[in-house]
Amino acid sequence: MTDLEQSRLLKTEIPGPRSIELGRRKTAAVSHGIGTTMPVYCTRAAGGIIEDVDGNRLIDLGSGIAVTTIGSSSPRVVDAVRDQVGDFTHTCFMVTPYEEYVAVAEHLNRLTPGSGEKRSVLFNSGAEAVENAIKIARSYTGKQAVVAFDHAYHGRTNLTMALTAKSMPYKSGFGPFAPEVYRAPLSYPYRDGLVDKEMGTNGELAAERALSVIDKQIGAANLAAIIIEPIQGEGGFIVPAPGFLPELLRWCRDNNVVFIADEVQTGFARTGAMFACEHEGIEPDLIVTAKGIAGGLPLSAVTGRAEIVDAPHVSGLGGTYGGNPIACAAALATIETIELGGLVERAQQIEKLMKDRLGRLQADDDRIGDVRGRGAMIAVELVKSGTAEPDADLTKRLTAAAHAAGVVVLTCGTYGNVLRFLPPLAISDDLLTEGLDVLAQALSDL
Template identity: 65%
Template sequence: MSTATTQGGPELPQERRLVTEIPGPRSRELFARKQSAVPPGIGTTLPVFVTHAGGGVVVDADGNSLIDFGSGIAVTSVGNAAPRVVERVRRQVADFTHTCFMVTPYESYVAVCEKLNALTPGDHDKRTFLVNSGAEAVENAVKVARHATGRQAVVVFEHGYHGRTLLTMTLTAKNMPYKHGFGPFAPEVYRAPLAYPFRWPTGPDACAEEAAAQAIDMIDKQIGAENVAAVLIEPIAGEGGFVVPARGFLPRILEFCRANGIVFIADEVQTGFARTGDLFACEDEGIVPDIICTAKGIAGGLPLAGVTGRADLLDSVHVGGLGGTYGGNPLACEAALGVLETIEQDKLVERARHIGEIMLPRLEALKERYPIVGDVRGRGAMVAIELVKPGTTEPVPAGPIAARCHAEGLLVLTAGTYGNVLRFLPPLVMPDHLLEEGLSILERAISQG
């Protein structure tokens, strides 16, 4: 049995261990407290209350050890208590927890920005500023694009998810649960077709060309390219179901943006920081965004997000037009530096590719064996299956299979515009034997119909 050593916590055996039903009595007791103290709008995927986590497991209040295929929605890619992160945060918290970078700055904020300027795609001159969440990063990227171009319209895509603030909720495609009842929404947001190979009407081969042509035609006819400040897209659609756009689609959209002075914004909140087998998902097709938004995996679980982009765009904003009280908190900045050290020194980009090499063939085998699995997709350690009625594209809800996995001690997440996708985001530090065991649990759950 392997163990994961976490500074600040015990060695966690890297094993699935069930000592009670899931959830157990202590978690049920805590969940009852949650229901009386927290509004029901804050949902819960699996109501087990965690006491320790690391490597590829989370341990709950009843002593159960569950295999983690969620990583806190792609946040704890380097682990839940990665030693370099823990040590940096421990040192920083003893020095100071906050000053506000806009009042009296500190070096770690600058160091994170320098790293993001160097690591994000493109060798052009860049600037970065830091905020607290993915939604905040996206909202600020749109602010910058509008200010720099003097235009107002923003184009997003079907199946996209960008956050829960007023603007990012508007940018998000799916009504329930993200938008329902929360209108009216922000103006000047337009939605274009996404190249979704599994569901494209004329089939996957024509998907990229046709979807790009439709999107460009929509922009030209309905908006006018000269009125568009930004095109915003996830290189792999996250909450929309891990939809990998057909190859050629993103380069064609980028080419159109370049030709028309439109800012191309890549939302890499879920796909960034080695998750897909590249440091950033847009590298797969050589996409160099004008602005890139990062969050989730950037700081190992501490709230941090970044907006990185062309210097001429970000430098166009007046003093005081960007910022926020907590943006780039020193604890989160130190955590981010620890994350980036861990990714580089532990070769987690390569590790993500290795995880994909384990998971994708086994998922493809499930597709061959069980017709309910209509599609397998993803890259690296960001992969998914889409569930359908056999021989059709009619969605089959993913919830029942997820519930069976949870009962056996495998934490999985659902996704998709139609609620029929099981998505898998294991920590990049998860040992191979837990990946294999988790996939076997998944197969048993699927085989039960």
């Protein structure tokens, strides 16, 4: 870790003058299709703090959207990357391979749920890995159709936009999309429970609803894969009711359908387990990982049952940069940091601290409709007082107030009314508590 002081400090208003000037340069030079959550420009980051170009120190409750899980500029990652850059930066694994790629695959095969023989293949981004998981499933089954779920987010490439549920800002105006993609109802305990209490708590019942749609509208004979986030990310940090995922997996095994778990946001200790599937005791056929895999460097993977991952013909999978040696070195250091640093247990501690505090807030303020999530992946769903109607405006104003006070928070959800928290596991309890204090004060002021 750098010597960056782990305390919040506001030297200027947010944004400060140097960030404003950089914002002008961005407007002139960068596509207007790129949005930013906060108009501040980072110069250093470590632990639970981001420092901007004006010297402001912000509490980081976003981790670069769940990427810097072990903290930005984590010492082992910094050292591993420096060493690898000195050795070589690229050869392309498909031309002259190298040990670092193989070692990452070995670790993924060891760490992911499932005791049978496994294989892994490496890529650059979550979306790229999702697309390749679909390719693998189609190759293995000889079938084409794919089912994703309500509120799902799987990426911004053409196929992954088709899998993603939300139109704005991810899909609008970018079609036509890849064919043979279908959608089924998710288990959404908070909203399901408003209509049917049993549906809100009984995951098997919610799975029956989804499988009925799948049977009627697609049919198992045509279906290559079901893809699902064990805890939804952009969709609102929705944790399905217990039994939902196991029932879907059972049906897939009975019908020669590949079960793909998209653990891009939930993987690598984020949820208080190495992978979120472990909370439900399931062993997916394929697991897609990215984000927290390499301490901030671009890397992703598909890992799964050997017979499935080996199904594509030789050279059917790959890519010029997939499994870049620098990213692989960072991944090996990240995995070592998680395991030696007890970061799975740290995520569990963060969950307890956050849920205790947010639960007390919810008891005093009926605008907090739901508090949910696991580990260091926690969300509050905001509603209009006395109702369950989503309040996107309150969410926007609360986020703006937190940002102005020097706390980085993110929003999500189909209805734009979910505040999501993804603190780095390296954050201190004091910083985390202070960030929640700022949020509570802002909510009270509003």
